[in-house]
Amino acid sequence: MHIAHYLATSEHVRRDAWTVLRLAATACVLLATAVLSLLLFVMPSRRVRQRYARTIVRVGAQLLLRALGVARDVRGPTPRGPALLVSNHLSWLDVVVVAATWRCTFIAKREMRAWPFIGSLGTALGVVFVDRVRKRDLLRTIPAIEARLRAGDVMLLFPEGTTTDGAGVLPFRSALFEAAVRANAPVFPLSLSGQASHIEALSWIGDETLLANVPRVASLQDACISLRVGAPITAGTNRKRLAFQSRQAVLRRFVAPSAVSFMRNRLRKGLGYEKFPVSFP
Numbered sequence: 248m249h250i251a252h253y254l255a256t257s258e259h260v261r262r263d264a265w266t267v268l269r270l271a272a273t274a275c276v277l278l279a280t281a282v283l284s285l286l287l288f289v290m291p292s293r294r295v296r297q298r299y300a301r302t303i304v305r306v307g308a309q310l311l312l313r314a315l316g317v318a319r320d321v322r323g324p325t326p327r328g329p330a331l332l333v334s335n336h337l338s339w340l341d342v343v344v345v346a347a348t349w350r351c352t353f354i355a356k357r358e359m360r361a362w363p364f365i366g367s368l369g370t371a372l373g374v375v376f377v378d379r380v381r382k383r384d385l386l387r388t389i390p391a392i393e394a395r396l397r398a399g400d401v402m403l404l405f406p407e408g409t410t411t412d413g414a415g416v417l418p419f420r421s422a423l424f425e426a427a428v429r430a431n432a433p434v435f436p437l438s439l440s441g442q443a444s445h446i447e448a449l450s451w452i453g454d455e456t457l458l459a460n461v462p463r464v465a466s467l468q469d470a471c472i473s474l475r476v477g478a479p480i481t482a483g484t485n486r487k488r489l490a491f492q493s494r495q496a497v498l499r500r501f502v503a504p505s506a507v508s509f510m511r512n513r514l515r516k517g518l519g520y521e522k523f524p525v526s527f528p
Contacts, residue, residue: 262466265316269465272314280307281364287371300371301350308347315465319344323476323500326351326435328401330479331392331427333493334437335416335501336405338451340464341439344472351401354392354423357384373400377423379408385422392426401435402426406490412450413441416498421490428486433479436496443470475500 283303290296312319317340326332326349334341342353353369357378360366369376375391378384395402406419427434441449448463449470464470477496483489 262468266462266466269314269316270462273311273461273465276307276310276314280368284364284368287367290371296371297373300368303368304346304372305350308343311343312347315461316467316470317344317464318469318471319348320471320473321348321476322474324435324478325349326401326437326476326479328399329396329430329432330401331396331424331432331434331482332401332403332437333406333419333424333434333497334403334439335497336407336410337413337439337441338410338449338460339457340441340449340451340472341405342403344439344474345403345437348474349401351403352395353403354388354405375402389423389426389429392423393430396426396430396432406493410451412452413446416494416501419490419494421487424486424489424493427482428484428489431482433481434489434493435479436477436493436500438473438475438477438497438500438502440473440475440502441471442473444468473502475502 280303284300287296287300290299328351332345332349332351334345345351346353352373352375354375354377355369357376359369359374360376373395375388375395377388392402404423406421406423407417408420409417411417424434426432443449444467445463448460448467449472451457451460477500480489480492480496
């Protein structure tokens with residue numbers, strides 16, 4: 248009994264030490280990215296700023312995943328612009344894994360524009376900020392996304408409009424698909440799913456803050472985000488049909504958590520099962 252207790256304690260200490268090291272490495276990556284982003288203010292032209300911002304985001308995202316100990320499993324065709332890349336949404340990590348994998352521009356909530364260094368980096372990158380509260384903002388947002396698509400960009404969109412617990416995929420909001428229809432840009436469906444020792448840490452939901460979630464991610468064992476890309480879908484002329492087809496394509500590639508871990512995590516949180524129906528593999 249004493250030996251078992253000693254081994255359990257040693258394992259706990261080892262995991263805590265790894266978590267601390269990962270958090271320290273994460274802080275270093277974020278600090279370095281913030282410092283390097285300051286150079287954007289002295290760049291001579293918009294094109295140079297955008298190229299520099301894309302390099303910072305790509306390398307910074309790859310280093311951040313390494314620091315947190317999160318692996319990627321990528322399958323499917325590489326999205327090439329002009330294209331709309333649409334995905335289910337689990338966590339803030341989604342943007343990081345996509346940025347580390349492909350060169351793309353993001354569609355983000357308006358509040359992010361005011362975040363320290365992220366706002367300026369996003370502006371230089373060409374991020375389209377969306378006000379989800381004011382529907383009239385679509386009159387500005389849709390043409391802005393259309394312009395980025397016509398310029399040859401790959402635009403990342405999370406049409407669920409919120410993060411989920413990873414048990415299923417919510418209905419897609421169709422409004423922003425109008426940009427792909429107008430630009431006649433194909434849509435690449437992307438299905439994201441996570442695997443880890445405590446899978447719930449890879450879903451950023453409820454009232455949990457970012458500062459609370461990051462240490463939980465850093466403490467995970469064998470964390471991996473799966474990215475499954477489907478064949479491009481022709482935009483057509485109907486945004487609602489395009490949104491429906493895109494969601495069906497995401498669902499076909501969606502990998503749900505195992506039945507055992509899913510039920511354990513749902514019971515631990517006191518959640519029901521009716522919100523996100525899922526077929527277990």
